[in-house]
Amino acid sequence: MPSPRKSGILPFQQLRTLARQGAVHADVPITEEQIQPASLDLRLGTKAYRLLSSFLPEPSDQQAQFTIEDLYRSDLVMYDMDLSEGAILEKGHVYLVPLMERLKLPKDIRGRTNPKSSTGRLDIFTRVVTDLHVGFDEVRSGYQGPLFLEIVPRSFTIRVQAGLALNQLRLMSGKPLVSDTSLRAIHRKTPLLCQNGVDGKSDRPLPVKDLRVDNGLFLQVDLRGNADEGQAIVGYRAKKNSHIIDLSKIGHYSAADYWEPLYRNGTATMLLEPEEFYILASKERIQVPPGYSAEMVAYEAACGELRTHYAGFFDPGFGYANPTRKGTQVVLEVRPHDVPFRIQDGQTFFKVMYEHMQAIPTQLYGSSMGSSYSQQGLTLSKHFKW
Numbered sequence: 001m002p003s004p005r006k007s008g009i010l011p012f013q014q015l016r017t018l019a020r021q022g023a024v025h026a027d028v029p030i031t032e033e034q035i036q037p038a039s040l041d042l043r044l045g046t047k048a049y050r051l052l053s054s055f056l057p058e059p060s061d062q063q064a065q066f067t068i069e070d071l072y073r074s075d076l077v078m079y080d081m082d083l084s085e086g087a088i089l090e091k092g093h094v095y096l097v098p099l100m101e102r103l104k105l106p107k108d109i110r111g112r113t114n115p116k117s118s119t120g121r122l123d124i125f126t127r128v129v130t131d132l133h134v135g136f137d138e139v140r141s142g143y144q145g146p147l148f149l150e151i152v153p154r155s156f157t158i159r160v161q162a163g164l165a166l167n168q169l170r171l172m173s174g175k176p177l178v179s180d181t182s183l184r185a186i187h188r189k190t191p192l193l194c195q196n197g198v199d200g201k202s203d204r205p206l207p208v209k210d211l212r213v214d215n216g217l218f219l220q221v222d223l224r225g226n227a228d229e230g231q232a233i234v235g236y237r238a239k240k241n242s243h244i245i246d247l248s249k250i251g252h253y254s255a256a257d258y259w260e261p262l263y264r265n266g267t268a269t270m271l272l273e274p275e276e277f278y279i280l281a282s283k284e285r286i287q288v289p290p291g292y293s294a295e296m297v298a299y300e301a302a303c304g305e306l307r308t309h310y311a312g313f314f315d316p317g318f319g320y321a322n323p324t325r326k327g328t329q330v331v332l333e334v335r336p337h338d339v340p341f342r343i344q345d346g347q348t349f350f351k352v353m354y355e356h357m358q359a360i361p362t363q364l365y366g367s368s369m370g371s372s373y374s375q376q377g378l379t380l381s382k383h384f385k386w
Helices: 012-021 068-072 117-121 180-189
Strands: 040-043 047-051 077-082 087-089 094-104 110-115 124-130 144-153 158-160 165-173 193-195 217-220 233-238 259-263 269-272 278-286 292-296 328-336 341-344 348-356
Touching: 012 165, 040 094, 068 094, 110 117, 110 124, 117 124, 117 328, 124 165, 144 165, 217 278, 278 348, 328 348
Parallel strands: none
Antiparallel strands: 040 165, 047 077, 047 094, 087 158, 094 144, 110 165, 124 144, 193 278, 217 348, 233 259, 233 278, 269 341, 278 328, 292 348
């Protein structure tokens, strides 16, 4: 096995060691199930604060440092709620929840957080806040202190309870980004992008000359689907009025009560309406080899006035473990802003950045671990059934 790198994303075994050493700790002990190949699930604590609005975590009154305690003393907090036995978070409202996990990171280790896949597919906008920092979802090197999660359900009213994980934390050191030159070299050995044939079985690697790279790989949106004949479903749109979704219930809800299927049309185009929420899929299938993880870029002006995902993190082994079919489609969580937005099949839609792992994880996504979306196509969150 290759020697560990000095920079990169920390793998499963190093995350487990840091948890045992107390660099990540909680009053309720961290479980083995929380540790993923390249990330650690973060659990909701026992209290939620309903806020008047979102906020910028920056110093107030010219103070040099901002803590969440400053927020609690402000007029932004409307009331608090006990999550011990579960509570309802209303659609369109802003909540702040202290997380169970606290950090005591080594000086050379920093963190980055993102929503879990199911969180994004339910259109739940979340981001992590730390004390004494002016940004979201970034944990500075050597941080010691609590973590807080801002939650805004956008399409559905949800029920949550203490211990539920909506976000995950990655820890890293140095500069883990894989260069464009290296991406091409990796693709020649282990294809990073494969073609997704109409029959659903094509796994031909995308030719190297067809890779579009610029600090990552550009991918396209699929509006044709995999059906040879008949009406192919190419997306889903969230219904505006629906019942509460209890996030602890898996495979429980009828998808037809919450989602409207969208079918391929004769021109393989789609008109996205402002502030509607859509689930779409990529044209290509991606692979993340064991020595790497990958992340979708949050927003690029070149892609237009729309958000193409909420979650967008891929553990080592994503799309890699299946011996009969190479790659897995990327599911997109799309919300246009301000104006209607027309898209077409094969349109460049988003970008995936690959990053080095410090070492190959001893556990890979989609192999021995419980992985909800390891062989996904156009897939809703795990809470739904047809």
